[in-house]
Amino acid sequence: MAPTKKISLSEEELVSKLKAQDTLAIRALYDMYSGALLGVISRIIPQTEVAEDLLQETFIKIWNSAISYDPSKGRLFTWMMNIARNLSIDKLRSKDFRNSGKNQDIENNVDFIDSQKEITFNADLLGIKDMVTALKPEFNAVLNMVYFKGYTHVEAAEELNLPLGTVKTRIRMAILELRKNFN
């Protein structure tokens, strides 16, 4: 039953079909974004099995909460990404997950993903790999903490012993660097 042809729809089509509870929207979203979302989840929860459960939860929540998505407030992917991140951070902080003994030290996560990234890279984007890794390490560290490790920017500021404004600036600089590469 593996789909032979990837489904791809415009953002407007995706949103209207999703709100109309057309399963084609979920198929398309899965084909277009399941890898990206699993990437975000795996940065926070490296265990493949748990991460895939979370991906499943993410899609179910996307399906059930479709009505609450407001396109005027942001892109569909941003909304989905934040669902995936919030579910993952909730999982990371949940008692049963911390007690499972499966979780690894949070500091190892980035290295764990880094060891996997050779095989998980999207082939279309392979060319920009070097640019991403070329981000200034101190900017990258703050973005990683907030984006991948479940820290709030306030917690990151405390952890890195930096003023809140500096943390904000570093996040902005890191993202600006990314934009230089993508635009």
Next chain:
Amino acid sequence: MEEGKAYIESGILELYVLGQLNAQEQAEVEAMALQYPEIKQEMAAIEIAMEQYALQYSVSPAEGLEEKILGQIGHATGSEPAIVKEAQPAREAVVVPIGNTAAYDNKIKTLRLALVACVALLLVSVVALYSAHNELGSAKVQIAELTLDRQKFTSTVNFMKQTNEDLQKIADMNTDPNWKIVKLAGTTMDPNANMMVYWHVTGRHVMMDNSKMHLPVTDQEHQYQLWALVNGKPVDLGVFDVKNDKSKILVNMKEIASAQTFAVTLEKRGGSPSPTMDQMIVAGNVSI
């Protein structure tokens, strides 16, 4: 323009895209985005960058996860697991009411039995009440009959008592010398007429014997009147009728201290002050 630029450079838009803001801060950013197109534009650029970044770090999910997700969503295109998962609760849902129905059937059976018992009891009660009512009716009739009988007996006993007393008195008269038994014989007016008068000399009592009175029945305007002749002068002793019922034997008349002769005349109803001599029907002398 300057305000918009400063806002962009504060880094709040990045925090917004990363979901780092609370509801109030989010609303503020959204309002600013509506007001300043360059903020909206900047926000979109950040979003696209983060999207690209995420796509770059894609991790391919395991085979079959898509079908699993579609199955969970429910409206899936008829994948096997979805059908199995839905069929089982449905079968269970059918089983539960059967158990309940059996329980209800038992309850209904019990209630039906109770109803039949109630109806039977009601019928028995009605029959019992009806028969009791009938018996009460016949008992009432019997009581009425018995009361009537008792009244008859009482009157009979009273009559017999009276008769017995009178007869006893008459019997005693023969041995008591103070009682004078005077037989009044018929005159020329009716030779067949006769009667008996008892007179107690010292007690002055005068009685007629109703059982031994043989006088013709009078009409409505006339009555018999008893007289005593005391030294040739008639003294009224009262009026009387000839009665067909002989319930009372002895009839008391007016008292008299002395008398030689007793006589009865036919007078107008209520009696006369002096006797009509040609209407004397019986008379008799007191024997010494």
